[in-house]
Amino acid sequence: MGEAAIKLGGKKESTFMDKVKEILPDGGNLNLCLTCGACSSGCPATGLEGMDPRKFLRMAALGLDEEITSTPWVWHCTMCQRCIYVCPMKIDIPRLVYYARQSWPREERPKGLINSCDMALRNDSCSAMGASPDDFSFVVEDLLDEYREAQPEFKDMDAPIDKEGAEFFLNQNSREPVTEPDEMVPLWKILHSAGINWTYGSKGWGGENYCMFLADDEAWKNTVAMSINQAKSLGCKTYLNTE
Amino acid sequence: MRKFGIDTDDLEIASIYQYYAKWIREGRLVVNSDWNKERRIKFTVQDPCQIIRKSYGDPVADDLRFVVKSIVGEENFIDMTPNKSNNFCCGGGGGTLQAGYHEQRREFGRIKHEQIVATDADYCITACHNCHAQVHDLSEFYEAKYHAVHLWTLMALSMGILGPNEREYLGEDLQEVNVFHPEQAEMM
Numbered sequence: 001m002g003e004a005a006i007k008l009g010g011k012k013e014s015t016f017m018d019k020v021k022e023i024l025p026d027g028g029n030l031n032l033c034l035t036c037g038a039c040s041s042g043c044p045a046t047g048l049e050g051m052d053p054r055k056f057l058r059m060a061a062l063g064l065d066e067e068i069t070s071t072p073w074v075w076h077c078t079m080c081q082r083c084i085y086v087c088p089m090k091i092d093i094p095r096l097v098y099y100a101r102q103s104w105p106r107e108e109r110p111k112g113l114i115n116s117c118d119m120a121l122r123n124d125s126c127s128a129m130g131a132s133p134d135d136f137s138f139v140v141e142d143l144l145d146e147y148r149e150a151q152p153e154f155k156d157m158d159a160p161i162d163k164e165g166a167e168f169f170l171n172q173n174s175r176e177p178v179t180e181p182d183e184m185v186p187l188w189k190i191l192h193s194a195g196i197n198w199t200y201g202s203k204g205w206g207g208e209n210y211c212m213f214l215a216d217d218e219a220w221k222n223t224v225a226m227s228i229n230q231a232k233s234l235g236c237k238t239y240l241n242t243e
Numbered sequence: 244m245r246k247f248g249i250d251t252d253d254l255e256i257a258s259i260y261q262y263y264a265k266w267i268r269e270g271r272l273v274v275n276s277d278w279n280k281e282r283r284i285k286f287t288v289q290d291p292c293q294i295i296r297k298s299y300g301d302p303v304a305d306d307l308r309f310v311v312k313s314i315v316g317e318e319n320f321i322d323m324t325p326n327k328s329n330n331f332c333c334g335g336g337g338g339t340l341q342a343g344y345h346e347q348r349r350e351f352g353r354i355k356h357e358q359i360v361a362t363d364a365d366y367c368i369t370a371c372h373n374c375h376a377q378v379h380d381l382s383e384f385y386e387a388k389y390h391a392v393h394l395w396t397l398m399a400l401s402m403g404i405l406g407p408n409e410r411e412y413l414g415e416d417l418q419e420v421n422v423f424h425p426e427q428a429e430m431m
Contacts, residue, residue, distance in 0.1 A: 042331075044331055044332060044334060044351045044352070044353075044354045044355070045351055047350075048347050048350060048351065049347075072344065075338070075339070075342045075344060076339065076342075076344055076347045076348070076351060077337065078292070078332045078334060078335075078336035078337030078338075078339055078351070079336070079337045080292040080296070080297075080332030080336055080337070081292065081296055081297050082292070082296065082329070082330075082331065082332060085296055085328060085329060086329075110338075110341070110342040110343050110344075111343065112338075112341035112342055112343050113338050113341050113342055115341075116338075116341050128341075147406075150406075150424060150427050151404075151406060151423065151424050151427070153404075154404075168262075169254075170259075173372040175372060175376075180411060182408045182409050182411070183393065183396070183409065183411060183412075185406070185409050186393070186395045186396050186398065186399035186404075186405060186409050187395045189399055189402075189404045190263075190272065190395055190398055190399060190402070193272065193273075193402060193404065194266045194271040194272045195271060196266075196271075207372070208372075210338060210341065212338075213337055213338025213341070213342075214338065217247075220247075221247040221249070224247065224249060225247070225249050228249055228251060228254065231254055232251075232252060232254055236254065237253070237254070237255060238254070238255040238256075238257050238262075239251075239254055239255065239256045239257070240257055240258075240259045240262065241256070241257070241258050241259060241294070242259050243258075243259075243291065243293070243294065243370065243371040243372055243373075
């Protein structure tokens with residue numbers, strides 16, 4: 001009689017990766033890794049914190065949950081998806097990173113991201129710099145008046161906010177209205193010169209998405225919905241991302 | 244939006260690069276690269292991951308190049324390698340600019356910095372704000388010669404409608420080129 005076959009473990013505990021697989025379409029292909037390393041060799045975050053995408057995925061597969069949900073590497077990875085692009089099995093490592101970010105208690109996530117997201121939630125602008133709809137319209141109108149006068153070729157130029165029925169709805173990164181408003185003017189002139197019927201929105205004009213970076217799903221959803229719903233309520237045909 | 248089931252109905256979600264290219268092709272936007280024929284200032288372009296690889300792919304990367312070549316001249320555009328959907332992230336995405344890990348962010352960006360230096364371009368066109376802030380910072384940190392410039396700034400320059408106070412991110416070589424209402428420089 002030979003010895004009984006060795007049995008490994010008992011009932012397998014559900015790991016962090018199992019949970020993420022349940023959320024992702026096709027489980028994010030997280031089980032399909034061939035360990036080829038294409039992801040890591042083409043990742044600019046490889047080496048930071050002694051981590052790389054393949055290592056991160058393998059650690060998740062091995063159930064090293066504590067390590068992967070505590071490494072600050074998840075805040076260095078930009079979730080740029082180049083690893084998916086080069087992966088023969090199209091494994092969604094960035095989403096694994098996203099949920100690892102989410103596993104951090106909100107108050108322990110990077111302060112700069114918490115602040116930027118909280119700013120966006122402060123009012124209907126969804127601006128990561130906290131500028132209110134009134135601040136925004138004040139800056140835009142003031143600047144418009146100044147340029148109409150100084151550059152008479154553009155005396156009829158407009159930069160409308162909440163124009164009903166405009167064809168295009170544009171978002172706007174907060175950096176310009178808050179810190180360097182003159183930098184918005186070239187865009188307005190281009191649109192004016194091409195005869196484009198466009199508008200900003202008083203709600204949801206902020207082009208940033210720090211709640212997404214913070215991995216705060218509920219807040220991310222609210223800011224995106226604010227912007228899209230404003231574009232829809234104005235009857236716009238196209239939402240133009242100005243980034 | 245798909246993630247959250249937000250209904251966009253008939254609202255098209257697009258990148259402005261597609262429309263810049265369309266408006267130029269249709270003749271609605273009249274740009275040209277004559278200002279750079281003699282000067283031969285060299286430009287490269289950063290493909291924003293969010294717009295290109297993650298959203299619209301190579302067709303919009305091609306639109307972006309069409310716009311860039313139309314305004315700086317085909318012979319003055321030098322692509323990075325790799326590029327388009329296979330481009331390296333600059334390191335300014337994913338919230339890294341606000342996350343506080345500056346040393347790691349700049350180390351991440353070293354690949355991008357080396358890619359830009361390899362083109363020997365004077366300017367890296369960054370049409371995305373995250374990329375703009377990151378590439379600008381990389382150039383300063385690594386003491387490189389390249390500037391980070393918004394696409395719309397160069398479009399307006401090529402159209403002859405860029406005033407003296409809209410040139411924050413242009414180098415000295417472009418401060419005096421095609422200036423619209425130069426008298427404004429003293430006024431404001």
